Amino acid sequence: MTSSSPNIIAIDGPAASGKSTLGRSLAQTLGYIFFDTGVMYRAVTYLALQFDMDLRDEAVITKLAQDSKLDVRPATKEDGRANDIMAGDKDITWELRQGNVDANVSIVAAHAGVRTALSAQQRKIGLRGKIVMVGRDIGTVVLPEADIKVYLDASAEERAKRRYNEVIARGETADYEKILEKIIERDHIDSTRAVAPLKPAEDAVILDSDKMSVEEVLAHVLELCK
Ligand code: CDP
Numbered sequence: 001m002t003s004s005s006p007n008i009i010a011i012d013g014p015a016a017s018g019k020s021t022l023g024r025s026l027a028q029t030l031g032y033i034f035f036d037t038g039v040m041y042r043a044v045t046y047l048a049l050q051f052d053m054d055l056r057d058e059a060v061i062t063k064l065a066q067d068s069k070l071d072v073r074p075a076t077k078e079d080g081r082a083n084d085i086m087a088g089d090k091d092i093t094w095e096l097r098q099g100n101v102d103a104n105v106s107i108v109a110a111h112a113g114v115r116t117a118l119s120a121q122q123r124k125i126g127l128r129g130k131i132v133m134v135g136r137d138i139g140t141v142v143l144p145e146a147d148i149k150v151y152l153d154a155s156a157e158e159r160a161k162r163r164y165n166e167v168i169a170r171g172e173t174a175d176y177e178k179i180l181e182k183i184i185e186r187d188h189i190d191s192t193r194a195v196a197p198l199k200p201a202e203d204a205v206i207l208d209s210d211k212m213s214v215e216e217v218l219a220h221v222l223e224l225c226k
Contacts, residue, residue: 005030006147006225007129010138013152014187014198016159016166018209018217022152023134024082025218030132030225035072035125037135037142039085040118041109042096043070047087048108049100055107062113097170103182106189109136115195136190139201148224151200152217154209156184 009026011019020036027034044065045055053060071086085093095101108114119142126133126143135142139149154162160180167174190198200206205224209217 007131008126008143008146009132009148009150009221009225010143010146010201010204011132011134011150011152012136012139012198012200012204013150014136014154014159014190015183016163017152017154018162018214019134019152020082021214022150022217022221023132025214026221027132029218029222031130033128033131034082035122035131035133036082037118037122037133037138038105039072039083039096040070040122041105041114042101043085043087043092044068044114044118045101045105045108046092046095046098049104055104058111058113061108061111062117065114065117102186106186106193110189110193110195112195119196136198137196139204140199141196144201148221149201149204150221150224151204151206152209153206156180156187158210159183 009032011023013019023036024034026032044061047068048055048061048064051064053064055061069088073084073086075081076084081093083093084091085096119137122133122135122142125131126138133143139146139151157180160176160183163179163183164174164176167179187198207217207220212220
C-alpha cells in the first residue's frame with residue numbers, strides 16, 4: 001500500500017451485522033492486523049460467569065477486567081477462529097461464543113470501569129497502525145482519529161438469521177426466535193448505555209448489509225481505502 005493508504009480502519013455496528021467477516025477479509029486483503037474488540041468484553045464476561053460473580057457489581061467486574069491476563073494471539077488452529085484468545089495460559093476462544101456469554105456480555109460492557117480498562121488497551125494496540133479494528137465504539141471513542149470509519153448495519157431479522165446459521169454450522173442446536181429476541185435486547189442495552197453507546201460516528205460511512213453481499217461490502221470498503 002502507498003503512504004496515502006489508511007493506517008487505521010474502524011468498523012462498528014450492532015450484533016451479527018457482519019463486522020467480523022468484513023474486518024477479517026479486509027485485513028487479509030490489505031495485509032493488516034485484524035482485532036475484534038468484542039472478544040475482550042466476552043472474555044471478561046466468561047471469566048465473571050466462571051467465578052460466579054455478580055455481573056451487575058461494577059466494582060467487582062471492573063477489578064476483574066483490570067486484573068485479567070487477557071491476550072489475543074495469532075490463530076494456532078484452523079477451526080474458523082480469527083485469533084487465539086487466552087486468559088492466562090488457557091485458550092478460551094470458543095468458550096466466548098457460548099449462549100450464556102452472548103446473553104450477558106452487554107451487561108458487563110455497560111460498566112464504565114470495564115470500558116475504561118479495556119478501551120485503553122485497545123487504543124494502545126490500535127495506534128500501532130495498519131489495523132482493522134472492529135467493535136461498537138471504535139470510531140466514536142477508542143480511535144476517533146481512524147482514517148476510515150464504517151458503520152455496518154442490518155435488520156435484526158437478518159442478523160438473527162446469520163447468528164442462527166453460525167450456531168447450526170458449529171453443530172449446536174438453536175432457536176431462531178430466541179436468538180432474535182436476544183439480539184434486540186443486546187442492541188437496546190448497547191445503544192442506550194451511558195458510556196460509549198453504539199452509534200455511528202458523525203464521519204462514518206453507513207452501510208446496510210441486508211442489501212449487500214459480503215463481497216459487495218468488501219469491494220465498497222476497499223474502494224474507500226483507495
Ligand atoms: O459478534 P457480535 O457482534 O454479536 O458481538 P461482539 O462484537 O463480540 O460484542 C459483544 C458485546 O460486547 C456487544 O454486544 C457489546 O455489548 C460489547 N462490545 C462493546 O461494548 N464495545 C466494543 N467495542 C465491542 C463489543
